[in-house]
Amino acid sequence: IQLFGSEPDIMAEATRKVLEYSEKNGALPSAIDVNMGCPMPKIVKNGDGSALMKDPKQAANIIRAMCTVCGNIPVTAKLRLGWDGDCICVVEMAKRLEEAGAAALCIHARTRAEMYTPGIHPEYIGAVKDTVAVPIIGNGDIFTAADAETLMQTTGCDGVAVGRGALGNPWIFEEIH
Numbered sequence: 743i744q745l746f747g748s749e750p751d752i753m754a755e756a757t758r759k760v761l762e763y764s765e766k767n768g769a770l771p772s773a774i775d776v777n778m779g780c781p782m783p784k785i786v787k788n789g790d791g792s793a794l795m796k797d798p799k800q801a802a803n804i805i806r807a808m809c810t811v812c813g814n815i816p817v818t819a820k821l822r823l824g825w826d827g828d829c830i831c832v833v834e835m836a837k838r839l840e841e842a843g844a845a846a847l848c849i850h851a852r853t854r855a856e857m858y859t860p861g862i863h864p865e866y867i868g869a870v871k872d873t874v875a876v877p878i879i880g881n882g883d884i885f886t887a888a889d890a891e892t893l894m895q896t897t898g899c900d901g902v903a904v905g906r907g908a909l910g911n912p913w914i915f916e917e918i919h
Contacts, residue, residue: 750807809843816845826855
């Protein structure tokens with residue numbers, strides 16, 4: 743399950759409600775992910791999504807608050823590299839989120855300002871992988887199995903997340919597998 747928000751108390755309460763609903767319906771989530779990567783204006787204008795890249799301390803507080811509610815269900819986060827080229831803070835953010843209890847991190851290798859172009863900056867995924875102990879998932883510009891393999895080989899990431907690449911090729915997951 744993926745949630746987004748910018749207030750730790752509200753995110754903890756949303757997590758509690760999701761877990762209550764899930765338990766009542768007999769299907770607990772395998773993880774709860776925090777979307778700290780969405781670049782869309784309607785999301786970031788409220789301080790949510792990739793706007794959190796400007797406030798690593800607040801992002802860590804969100805993860806910490808959610809972890810207190812989750813028990814043994816992992817809390818993960820999807821990040822971008824930073825807000826823009828002048829604010830690339832993904833390594834600092836990754837350290838803070840790991841210390842706060844994040845079980846894994848997904849790194850979309852662009853800043854918020856870059857949205858979905860130009861190409862990704864995989865060296866930052868590698869820098870995060872070299873800095874933290876939690877699993878790192880690489881994301882961005884994966885349109886083929888070869889793209890996934892290259893990203894994993896060049897960054898050392900533990901896996902990949904596919905977004906737009908699945909729109910024109912829903913079989914990409916089997917190809918990567």
